[in-house]
Amino acid sequence: MKIKNLVAGLFAATALSACAVGPDYVAPTPPVAAGAPFVGVQSAEVTSAAPDDNWWRLYQDPVLDGLVADALAANTDVRVAVARIEKARASLRGSRSDRLPQTDISASGTYGRVSEAQVLPGFDREGRRVDGELAIGYELDLFGRVSRGIEASRADLAAAQEDADAVRVTVVADTVRAYVDATSAADQLGVAQRTVDLLDRSTRITNARFERGLNQKLDVIRVTQLREQQAAAIPSLQAARDAALFRLATLTGRTPQDLPEAARTRTTTPDVSKPIPVGDGATLLARRPDVKAAERRLAADTARVGVATADLYPKITLGGSVGTTAVGATDVFGGGPLRWLLGPMISWAFPNQEAIRARIGGAKADAEADLANFDGTVLRALEETETALSAYRNALLRKERLGSARDAAERAANVSLARESRGQIDSLHVLDAQRTLAQSEADYAAATRAVAFAQVDLFRALGGSWQQS
Numbered sequence: 001m002k003i004k005n006l007v008a009g010l011f012a013a014t015a016l017s018a019c020a021v022g023p024d025y026v027a028p029t030p031p032v033a034a035g036a037p038f039v040g041v042q043s044a045e046v047t048s049a050a051p052d053d054n055w056w057r058l059y060q061d062p063v064l065d066g067l068v069a070d071a072l073a074a075n076t077d078v079r080v081a082v083a084r085i086e087k088a089r090a091s092l093r094g095s096r097s098d099r100l101p102q103t104d105i106s107a108s109g110t111y112g113r114v115s116e117a118q119v120l121p122g123f124d125r126e127g128r129r130v131d132g133e134l135a136i137g138y139e140l141d142l143f144g145r146v147s148r149g150i151e152a153s154r155a156d157l158a159a160a161q162e163d164a165d166a167v168r169v170t171v172v173a174d175t176v177r178a179y180v181d182a183t184s185a186a187d188q189l190g191v192a193q194r195t196v197d198l199l200d201r202s203t204r205i206t207n208a209r210f211e212r213g214l215n216q217k218l219d220v221i222r223v224t225q226l227r228e229q230q231a232a233a234i235p236s237l238q239a240a241r242d243a244a245l246f247r248l249a250t251l252t253g254r255t256p257q258d259l260p261e262a263a264r265t266r267t268t269t270p271d272v273s274k275p276i277p278v279g280d281g282a283t284l285l286a287r288r289p290d291v292k293a294a295e296r297r298l299a300a301d302t303a304r305v306g307v308a309t310a311d312l313y314p315k316i317t318l319g320g321s322v323g324t325t326a327v328g329a330t331d332v333f334g335g336g337p338l339r340w341l342l343g344p345m346i347s348w349a350f351p352n353q354e355a356i357r358a359r360i361g362g363a364k365a366d367a368e369a370d371l372a373n374f375d376g377t378v379l380r381a382l383e384e385t386e387t388a389l390s391a392y393r394n395a396l397l398r399k400e401r402l403g404s405a406r407d408a409a410e411r412a413a414n415v416s417l418a419r420e421s422r423g424q425i426d427s428l429h430v431l432d433a434q435r436t437l438a439q440s441e442a443d444y445a446a447a448t449r450a451v452a453f454a455q456v457d458l459f460r461a462l463g464g465s466w467q468q469s
Contacts, residue, residue: 020144021313022306025151025299028371030378035282040389045396049277051287055459056176059270063262064179067252071175074253078171081164088153088160095153098139098146107132133323137345143313148306155300162293169289171251173460178248179263179270180456184449185241186267191445192234195438199227202434222431230438269452276392276455278462284385285378288463294377298370305363311356314348381461388458395454399447402440409433409440 041048052058056068072078113126141147206223209215249259285291320342349356416433419425 019142020147020306020310022144022148022309023302025302027295028298028374030285030375033281034285034378034382035280037280038278038389039386040393041278041280043393045275045393046278046389047275048280050283051277051279051462055462056172058272058274058276059176061270063260063266064176064270066260067179067248067263068172068175070252070254071171072168075171075251076253077167078164081160081167085157085160085164088157092150092153092157095146095150098149099141101136101138103137104135105133106135127327129325129327131323131325133321135319135321137317137319140316140318142316143310144306145310145315148303148310152300152303152307155296155303159293159296159300162289162296165289166293169460169463173456175248175251176459177453177456178244178251179266180449180452181244182241182248182263183266184269184445184452185237185244187269187448188442188445189234189237189241190267191441192230192237195230195441196227196234199223199230199434199438202430203227219431223434226431226435226438233442269448271448271452272455276458278385278389278458281382284381284462288377288381290463291374291377291381294370294374298367298374301363301366301370305360305367308356308360308363311349311359312353314346314350317345317347319343319345381463384461385458388454388461392451392454392458395447395451399444399451402444402447406437406440406444409437413437 037048040046056064108131110129111127112129116125119125139146203220203223206215206220210217210220245259245264246256248263249256252259279287320340322338322340324337324339326337413430413433413436416425416430419429
């Protein structure tokens, strides 16, 4: 009957464990204006539709799709983030184990001799001694120390998962950016080589006219100088392209020699030809891994306030043990040597609780810092996105105007060549038109690269959802 009463008391005490001390977590609310449409969404380049999860597929480039898949599978930063998730998951298992009875088994066997003064006359001073015990203890979580610890570990795990998603966002963006860098450098190389080829043709024409007495030697020197000046840009562009390819190999978990040939031979810069879906502030905050990670850290440290507060109250453990101590190896499990006990144990740091209150104060300060960090992360997310939208819109505008300038420079160069052939202008005007065309071609290629980079920065700012990945 006594055991039944004790078991009933155990269940009753366990039911009280729902009354956890410490503050109950309430998710912070961002400013109302944070959920509004973006300032930069009022343009033809973007749309307020929900962003795509796997945004790199908007480029419709199978080579890029394969490189991103490789980066997500093999990148070393992603592997580190996944390992941290496993560490947080193991910590959660450890916290949950506190809900289970704690068991301890001990056993010993000895053979020895005792002092003559320790035995009665006629008894052996030498002999064997066998001792064994099984102890079980169960903490009654009356004040929520265990449940708050589990709550904190669960939030830590969620924060680690969001951190891993943030790493994936960065790795994908860096992979796309390296790919864009390599292809745009190849594009710029092509422009530079075409310019040099054009100037080679002009050099031959100028030399031929000089030999016929139609041009001066200075004209030959000038066009040759311009040709060499344009050719000098090729090595630096080649070095930039190689560096981008090597970076791309590292991001995808490869050595530079193992990069796929398709990535090496791509010479056109990828572009998203349709308006980019960006959503609004509310969808941004729901997608950004850094915002979600900051919120989960706040939840974890709020729960730790409860863990620290629970130490102000008694810790009650129900325990029991059964064991045996026998002299000699016989009758170890008999009724004589068998022993058992059952009962509660109470531990309480009282009345000096200043150290506990100091830990509570530290836990509250951590939670306050997490709240400030969350607010700052929300503001930075909005700032980065608005900045990326503005940069993308203006990069497109600059590219459009440089395209018009390039077309005009090309027409001017053709007209100057035609007028020179008719003797209407001298070669200095032709040289100036060709120099302008070469610079316009280089500026347009650089603007194309800047637009691609601005797209990647915008996608990075929008975050990502990785359920499909």
